[in-house]
Amino acid sequence: MARIVEFDQELAVRRAMEVFWEKGYKGASLRDLTKAMQINPSSLYNTIGDKQELFVRCIRRYTDDRKEYIAQHAASSRSPLQTLKLFLDDAVTNVITGERSCLAIKAAFEVAGEDERIKSILKDDEDAMYRFLRSLLAKAMKQGEIRKEDPELITDYLLSAYTGWHESFILHRDPVKIQRMARYVLKQLSR
Template sequence: MARNVEFNEAEAIRKAMEVFWKKGYNATSLRDLTEAMQINSSSLYNTIGDKQELFVRCVQHYTDIRKQDWDKRLASKRSPLAVLVDYIHEAVNIIINGEDSCMAVKSAFEVATNDERVKQILAADDQRSYRFLHDLIKKAMDKGEIHADEDPGLLADYFNSAWAGWYESYILHKDPVKIKRMAEYFIKQLTK
């Protein structure tokens, strides 16, 4: 019997995540994954499972990375509004310059409609995103950086929806100026 190759599972999941992120679930072959992970298929099946199980683990890994980023931003001693504006600008930069944009958005449209586990992971990620934005906006309101009569929940929901719309718009039109203008308009509305 052939000996299975030993590998660093966390590193293998990170590499597989990058492949899924770039190509999407349906366009990614088992060969793409095993080559990127530098393992054979029996090692994959024996330790992680099939392609679907690997994808679920990759989506979870991706959302864990996002959570760490949001926690770090919330803990920042900088102005909450400045943190929010930087976050918006970074989102725009990812949309217009990132080859692969957001794995969560891609996965929501491609897989989450048919896979309950992926849907649950992304729903939890969406709730964390909402909570991050809500808390950041509330902090900015408490400091007088955003008017106190605004609804932080509505603004958080609006930004999450707008961001997905910016992503779709860029895919369809490849117009970076349009995306930047929409982001600046949103920032302007926050600070009126």
């Protein structure tokens, strides 16, 4: 009779996510993953599947966490501009204190071009971020907190800037540079 495999899958996926975050999809070996997850390879195959399926689950978990974060900010009672400032402050903090950069950005560059499921998950994640930022900008404009511009264009710009901040920090390790860029964005919106 086959042995019943029991372990906390959510915890195991989070542990595997840390390995993928550090080493990337291609750099993470099955041994690295199962060691971090504190399971044997057969338990992985019997419950989750292969490395690819595990990666999909990790990216879903990561993007679900980000969506929860967005929902918390969206439910904020602050003004739209204050919520946007807090969001950008958090983004800057994430960039300059996160040793490994953004897992979604890493996955987009490493795997999304080759894997439609990962691409779809990441697109859904970006779409959620887009809707959140676009809504904040439109509300801030309507309330006169920032000048009226094209909220879609500004949202696209903010999302691109965030990706660029990660790249800049990876290359230069200059937190002041990232902070200055974020302040500049807010200054441009407030004109």
